[in-house]
Amino acid sequence: MSELIQAVIHSEEKLDLRQFILDLRAKEQKYLLRNDIERAFAEYCHKHEKPASFYNSSHLGNLIYYTQEIILEEESICTIVRPQIAIQQAYRIDEEMGVEPMSVQDLLDVRDRFVDRYFPHEGDVFEIDFKPFYDYSPTIRDPKNIGKGLQFLNRYLSSKLFQDPQKWLESLFQFLRLHSANGMQLLINDRLKTKENLSKSVKQALAYVNRVNPETPYSEFRFDFQGLGFEPGWGNTASRVKETLEILDELIDSPDHQTLEAFISRIPMIFKIVLVSVHGWFGQEGVLGRPDTGGQVVYVLDQARSLEKQLQAEFEQQGLDVLGVHPQVIILTRLIPNSDGTLCNQRLEKIRGTDNGWILRVPFREFNANVTQNWISRFEIWPYLETYALDAEKELLAQMQGKPDLVIGNYSDGNLVAFLLARRLKVIQCNIAHALEKSKYLFSNLYWEDLEDRYHFSLQFTADLIAMNAANFIVSSTYQEIVGTEDGVGQYESYSCFTMPQLYHVVHGIELFSPKFNLVPPGVNEAVYFPHTREELRLHGMRDRLEELAFTLEDPDHVFGKLDEPDKRPIFSMARLDRIKNLSGLVECFGKSKELQQRCNLILVAGKLRPEDSNDTEEIAEIHKLYQLIDEYNLYGKIRWLGVRLSKSDSGEIYRVIADRQGIFVQPALFEAFGLTILEAMISGLPPFATQFGGPLEIIQHGKNGFLINPTNVEETADILLAFIQKCDRDPQYWQQLSERAIQRVYSCYTWKIHTNRILTLSKIYGFWNYSSQENREDLLRYIEALFYLVYKPRAQQLLEKHNQL
Structure with missing residues (x-):
């Protein structure tokens, strides 16, 4: 039994636990998550006049602190305790305060019953269990070392x-x-x-x-x-x-x-790299701000440039110039025939700033031209990925004149394609997924059937399980991306065990203590994003144009709102218009604070201005919501909404334009896996205020080089913003101090040189591990293939049949 529960049961607080459970039963809510549990316990302490010490340090208070979930059943409760990061335990507590541990299977059955999807008379549900395949591999013991696989x-x-x-x-x-290049022996x-x-x-x-x-x-x-x-090398x-x-x-x-x-790390063994980013509009211009396109495009392009540069430097140091060896980096993405004026219908496009870096676009097969000729939402592309991988393999082999040495997947779809390619080509596979949808949508696995028509989570979560277990190594931007914090589970941790009722039970979905996990945060493109004080690098024509766009330009097609007092301190944010990015929450925060409105203007760069110009349902909903909030709080004259797609160079300069006026950057996402825009703002010199939910926790040192906010508490967020602004007014040097610390934080930890050097070292070490350990992964890969062909592929075929009816 958990020591936390045992301490309560064997003390007088056992009666408090019984009463707390009775109080919970009086509520309508039967499934409580951590925030719900803490709120209910605070209400219990207040109702029963408990001292503050009881809430904070009693045995029951300690148990509540580590409890992640409570599910109320008719005659008992199921409680999930997380005594330390990456470790979860489930217990059933009956009405007589009897406690018994629950197996993972029991827990998943309870969750099925909660959504009325438990039918024992129909036989057992399919169980997915990857644990046996990790038993013969070395594992990390201490949770604090998770992510330090190398x-x-x-x-x-x-x-x-x-x-x-x-x-x-x-x-x-x-x-x-083993090693050779262009048919010539090395080493x-x-x-x-x-x-x-x-x-x-x-x-x-x-x-x-x-x-x-x-x-x-x-x-x-x-x-x-x-x-x-x-030999050379x-x-x-x-x-x-x-x-x-x-x-x-x-x-x-x-x-x-x-x-x-x-x-x-000095061995020349990586020469050709493929970066896979299938969904979205992938290009170098005219794509940012479009649905399914944003930070990932910027990330992958910057990563490609930096990888080539790093390889070139390595080849020179290794002496491979005598052999005429040059690196090749290809970004594999989707070709979109109806490209809406972008270059997404071009098969091959040179990556700017590279010698031999290319965007290779491969189309989806034309099962239905009405669908495959057009952009398809990231939630709808699953039926096309297997044939896409087969077609892409031929294109890559022809373009590269041989197979790659490393395949890096991005996001769920790109990682699935990376698995299919790496499996066929027998090369190293790297998995990158900074934003897993399972963490974004509450109870998305429990209610997957209700959400299936819109999101197709059964396909996405299955693809995630396949790719993350097949990968030779996984790159994560932050520790909490893997295992979260004391307050909540991480993105990958959420795949440890879960149920998709009536589809399957995941008993052990990923080994969090595997050395395949590595922390490698991305960098910032220093040629585009640099401090606003670097006057010698700035183009005054660009600055003047963007300053006018941000503060004074009247253009009803691209700008909403005329500022009454353009010289007030700007609060700035730039993001896609979707629910998770929560720009509407920032507008509500600004609208509810009269003092913020008196001192500041709110400047947003976000998507489109008109719902009829968008075909993305979330974006349309957010557009309507923004107009509603502006009207509700009468923000006319105090807000500017720029419905523009800024080029990369323009996005870099607009941060600096805001910094020239000692503005601040706010990133109010409900959850942010990492936060590349935060780094871009920081290196430009803007003090950042960013969500405490996700990656920003590891980027920002609160109060030193920025501030963490709870975007769900708009009043508290407004108070944090106001406190900073008031301190800046009292001390003219305060803004400058925060600005300089923000810049230094990026240069010391988040550059692409650091990132790509680590990626290449990881590729080599894991390549050596695969060879020297002679670890037989074939049984694991066969199990994964069974999951692909027996679960993923039939469901993908069903979705394809729906598409063919459109």
């Missing part, structure tokens, strides 16, 4: 090297023989026949380069090195070659995790 794996591998040096030296030797050649030859030859090669001028180019002693058994100069060989020599003689990472 460090864990390095320590694990180096310990294996130390325990059985001969076996692991053989693995290392054979691994070095070692056939003159080195055994692992003993390798150790001896490394020392001979070190003796050789010690006699050479450190600045001597590799090309001048390349053929001497071939005689010793070494060790370095571009004698000095660099010496460094790399010294690391290998140390790894052979006395392995440790730092030496292992240092050496593997």
Whole structure:
């Protein structure tokens, strides 16, 4: 039994627990989540005149603090306790205060009964359980180390090297023989026949380069090195070659995790990369602000540029220029024939700022031209992804003249396609999903049948399970993206166990303690987003144009609202118009605070101005809501709503224009997986005020370089904004101090160079792990394929039949 429950049951507070349960039964709500539970307990303490100490530090208070869910049944309650991050336990408490632990299967049955979808006479429901496939892999023990997979794996591998040096030296030797580029052997050649030859030859090669001028180019002693058994890839100069060989020599003689990472990260083994981002309008211009398109497009484009740049730097240091080796990065996305004036109907588009980076667009097959010729919502594209992956494979092999070394998926659909490609091509698969829909929509799995016609969660959640378990490694922007906080579960944690009533039970959906999870936050494009004080980089024509757009331009087609006092401090926000981004919540916050209206103007860059111009249901609803709030709070003259699609360079400058006026940036999302716009605002010099729900918790140090807000509490949010503005008025230096700290925070932690260097190191370490461990993943992959063909594919076919009727 949980120590938390045991402490209550074995004390006088047992009576309080009984009474609290009776009070809960008097309410209509039968399924309570954490916030509901805490609110109900506060009401209980007030009603029964309990002291503050009882609420905060009693045995029952402690139990309530760690309780995530309570489900009220007729003769008992089911309580889910989370004593620590990533660990959940379920218990049934009956009317006599008897307590018994519940299995995962029992818990999922209770949830099915809650939505009247439990029919035991019809047989057991299909159970999905991935736990057995992780039993033979190393796992992290301490929850605080979740997301540090690379460090864990390095320590694990180096310990294996130390325990059985001969076996692991053989693995290392054979691994070095694998690598080639453009058909040319790298690293070692056939003159080195055994692992003993390798150790001896490394020392001979070190003796050789010690006699050479450190600045001597590799090309001048390349053929001497071939005689010793070494091919290109060790370095571009004698000095660099010496460094790399010294690391290998140390790894052979006395392995440790730092030496292992240092050496593997220098091996040339990643040359061609595919980034998969299927849904949405993917392009370099004219797409931002369109449905299903936003931060992901910016993220993937910046990542592609940075990956090529990082690979180019690596190839130069590795001395591969003598072979004429160049990296290739392709973004794989969907071709949209009816492209609405964008370039999304072009098969191939060069990525600006790259030498060999391309957007490769592959169309969906024309099962129904009325559908596949047009943009399709991310919730509707599932029937096309299998055939898309088959077609994309042919296009990629032709374009790359060979297979990629790494496939990186983005979002649920991109990750599913990445799995299908990686499985067929037998290459490393990386999973990235900063925004999983399961976390956004409350009870989306419980009520999936009611939501299926609109969202098709049965397909999406199944695709997520497939991709995240198949991936060699998973990249997360934040720790809480994986396992949440003490207050709530993380995005990936929500897949640990859940029910899709009458479809399946997920008994163990993902191993959170697997070393496949790694924290690698994205960066900011420093060529576009930079501090407003960098006058030498700014274009005055652009500044003047955007300043006019933000504050004074009268253009009824693209701007709503004329400011009575344009010189007041601007509160600025820029986001898509959908429910989660919650711009309507910011407008309500502003509308309810007369003092904010007196001191500030509200400037929004968001979507379209007219509902008839949109075909996205959430956007249409938010447009109506914004107009309603503006009218309700009479915000005319105090708000400007820019219904424009800003280019990337314009979006960078508009942050700086707001910063010139000592404005502030507010990101009021109900949930934000990471928050790239927050980084963009911060590096521009804008003090950020961002949601406390999600990634901003790890970006912003509250009160130091920004502020965290609860967007569901508009009065409290207004108070936080006002307190900052009042302090700025009292101390003219305060805004500047926050601005400088925000800028420094980004430069120290969130650059693309840091990000891509980590991605490439991860790819190499996990590649080495797959080879050296000889871990047989075939049983796991076969299980995943069964899930794909027996659950995903039939449901995708049903959706396709509906599309064909349109």
